[in-house]
């Protein structure tokens with residue numbers, strides 16, 4: 446089937462902060478054709494529709510439209526489950542922003558519904574399909590650093606209330622640093638090292654409220670409902686162990702983002718919230734870190750690449766990479782991190798996932 450025939454007609458629900466880049470990319474990424482958008486606040490959808498030359502519809506009209514094959518859900522996390530499931534009920538494939546849902550049970554229901562309807566569900570993040578993280582996956586698979594034995598992943602900052610125009614949701618159930626930023630770090634670790642077997646750790650809520658300093662909400666008090674600092678230990682089914690720190694409570698630090706330690710050397714992984722490099726390697730005996738040439742592929746902000754891969758996968762009859770099952774394993778991990786500190790015990794993951802296939806070089810070029 447040619448690329449033209451494979452194109453899925455896309456309707457975006459949720460026209461907030463992140464929607465602009467999706468609208469730009471859904472017009473150019475292979476397999477996608479952007480046709481309409483909707484938002485609970487119709488004026489937001491209308492403004493975006495004018496900007497991008499597409500139709501603004503009500504959420505109901507978008508879901509009912511026979512002109513739409515794929516719903517891209519860019520609503521806030523607490524709405525993902527409802528919007529995703531309504532789209533599946535309406536017979537559409539779904540690609541959701543992260544997290545897939547705010548509870549494991551809701552995520553399981555979404556994936557089960559898609560399976561029962563013969564529809565696809567995909568989920569962000571898709572940064573592991575970018576040239577930077579694909580280079581890391583290739584280097585690990587080629588054995589460049591030997592057998593992976595351990596990894597670290599650090600996301601530390603002081604929360605999004607300084608820049609996000611509408612930051613309240615970040616401190617509500619289903620958000621916090623683990624549910625907001627965890628998916629980038631956990632998805633990247635899984636894409637490199639495979640599924641996780643069990644997790645332990647602690648967490649804390651360091652501040653009862655936050656004060657917004659972003660221009661739109663300056664001075665607004667944001668109650669904090671969720672832990673804002675996690676220190677977790679992950680054991681991968683294939684053997685390696687990882688130390689994970691995810692925090693909105695840190696003003697400054699000197700930490701790397703992700704490093705993988707192998708029996709023959711170390712791999713420095715780029716920011717998993719981006720698609721490019723740099724990727725650096727230092728093997729036993731090397732005096733300095735060396736920058737690895739990037740695999741061909743996407744290096745710019747290519748959010749939506751996972752939806753594009755899903756559209757092509759449907760046409761080619763193969764599994765897609767940024768899958769609901771992968772997002773469900775990530776969700777399971779995030780909820781398990783919370784359970785681990787609440788029970789002060791290791792939590793065995795309920796779910797698993799086959800590591801997504803690396804992109805073949807010719808596909809990575811896009």
Ligand SMILES: NC(=O)c1ccc[n+]([C@@H]2O[C@H](COP(=O)([O-])OP(=O)(O)OC[C@H]3O[C@@H](n4cnc5c(N)ncnc54)[C@H](O)[C@@H]3O)[C@@H](O)[C@H]2O)c1
Pocket residue numbers: 458459460461462463464483484485486489504519520521522524528542543544611625
């Ligand atoms: N902002 C970022 O930089 C960023 C980056 C990556 C991922 N994300 C993810 O993208 C999603 C959206 O984030 P955002 O920053 O754009 O949020 P936002 O609050 O700016 O926008 C969300 C939009 O969804 C609409 N909405 C909420 N519930 C709805 C419903 N039930 N039906 C229809 N519309 C509804 C809101 O009116 C709003 O316009 C989140 O899951 C977030 O984690 C955001």
